[in-house]
Amino acid sequence: MIYLDNHATTRLDPRVLETMLPWLTDRYGNAGSVTHELGREARVKVDASREVFAAAIGARANEIVFTSGATESANLAILGTASRIRGRTEGISRGHVITIATEHHAILDPIEHLEREGFAVTRLPVVGQDDPGVPGRIRLADLDAALRPDTFLVSVLLANNEIGVVQEVAAIADRVHAEGAMLHVDSAQALGRMKVDVDAIGADLASFSGHKFHGPKGVGALYVRRRGRAVRVDPLVFGGGQERGMRSGTLDVPAIVGLAEAARLANEGLAEEGPQMRRLRDRLWEALVDTVPDVAINGPAIDADDGGRAAVRLVNNLNVHIPGVDGQSLLATLSGEGLAVSSGSACSSESPRPSHVLLALGLSEDQARASLRFGLSRFTTENEVDEAARRIAAGVAGLRAI
Ligand SMILES: Cc1ncc(COP(=O)(O)O)c(C=O)c1O
Structure with missing residues (x-):
């Protein structure tokens, strides 16, 4: 099996597992039970893990709320801020x-x-595949036009999980703050693939997920700014008052330990692993261009840069469409060949609908279905990339011959 589906999830790094094991076995105390040693050592470890995770994203420990993953973090950020303004806004919205x-x-x-509950919502379009600009990025002028006095929250992806495009989040933050609104940045795909510093990007809230950077599944974090423009969120889950009341429930100590270690390793390894993933990703693209006639890229050009200001496309991401083949048949063929890739996000790959991301770029439904998303990781090798390209070229040739 060649695994190139690292936007869906990543392999647990053995070094992360190592740090988790004691907390899954002998050291099983509840971090809330500070009346005895087992509980106290769990509490100390959670506190230390909070420091480590916070440092990895440029935050302070008291700005981190541990959750079950980026889905929960984003729900808490969005519904938890909306809950605080509910009923206070005059007028229809x-x-x-x-x-x-x-x-x-x-x-x-x-x-x-929220929209069903009576909130007003604007969904910004993105630059199309053939339009001037960076495909997949928003136009800042569209954001300027959309901001209004009752806008309380803007939520943007730092890096898209399908086409890897990196938004101009710092510039977005300036505009959002000038209007007095808060910015939530879904950073699930970014850690370990680019530097993430919540201050540098101007995030007030930011979501993270352990299993996207070689940590365990079912654990994540929400960054909630406390310095400067402090942000408050109402809880979605009530109970024992853990996580300063923002997320009740007994803490999953081993998972939190793993999350922190995975974030630390992601930062520590980035200088070496980033260029390595980029080189292999570029090699995969070049091999496909050479062996799959008419293959075309979805999202930003592979060598897109922003005048050195920021990343434009995640170093580990490639997304292509392959004209003249049926998407489902292509995925089935590649899966039969032992290649793990996808045509969209994992959550939507069970539904036959084409990717909403690719449709927003202006691709047709057929083009979107006949698209492949690749995500490389620190564990991807040159041999795997070469072999993957060979299997794709053979699979496409076979399907086109039918
Ligand atoms: C960009 C993005 N946001 C949020 C999520 C949800 O993360 P989780 O699996 O931790 O709930 C994912 C993962 O699928 C993602 O790629």
């Missing part, structure tokens, strides 16, 4: 939220829920 049409469903769906 109960408040206004802005997001991007190409966001993950962990953002789009809670926002749609």
Whole structure:
């Protein structure tokens, strides 16, 4: 099996597992039970893990709320801020939220829920594949036009999970703050693939997920700014008052330990692993260009840069469409060949609908279905990339011959 589906999830790094094991076995105390040693050592470890995770994203420990993953973090950010302004806004709208049409469903769906409750919503379009500019990025002028006095929240993806496009988040933050609104940044795909510093990007809230950077599944974090423009969120889950009341429930100590270690390793390894993933990703693209006639890229050009200011495309991402083949047959063929790739996000790959991200870029439904998303990781090798390209070229040739 060649695994190139690292936007869906990543392999647990053995070094992360190592740090988790004691907390899954002998050291099983409840971090809330500070009346005895087992509980106290768990509490100390959670506190230390909070420091480590916070440092990895440029935050302070008291700005981190541990959650079950980026879906929960985003729901808490969106519904938890909306809950605080509920009923306070005059007029028909109960408040206004802005997001991007190409966001993950962990953002789009809670926002749609708010819309049903009477909030106003703007979903910004993105630059199309053949338009001037960077495909997949929003136009800042569209954001300027959308911001209104009752806008309380803008939610943007730092890096898209399908086409890897990196938004101009710092510039977005300036505009959002000038209007007095808060910025939530879904950073699930970014850690370990680019530097993430919540201050540098101007995030007030930011969502993270352990399993996207070689940590365990079912754990994540929400960054909630306390310095400067302090942000407050109402809880979605009530109970024992853990996480300063923002997220009740007994803490999953081993998972939190793993999350922190995975974030630390992601930062520590980035200088070496970033260029390595980029080189292999470029090699994969060049091999496909050489062996798959008419293959075309979805999203920003592979060598797109921003005049050195920021990344434009995640170093580990490639997304292509392959004209003249049926998408489902292609995926089935590649899966039969032992290649793990996808045509869209994992959450939507069970539904036959084409990717909303690719449609927003202006691709047709057939083009979107006949698209492949690749995500490389620190564990991807040159041999795997070469072999993957060979299997794709053979699979496409076979399907086109039918
Ligand atoms: C951009 C983005 N946001 C949110 C999520 C949801 O994360 P989780 O699996 O931790 O709930 C994902 C993962 O699928 C993602 O790629």
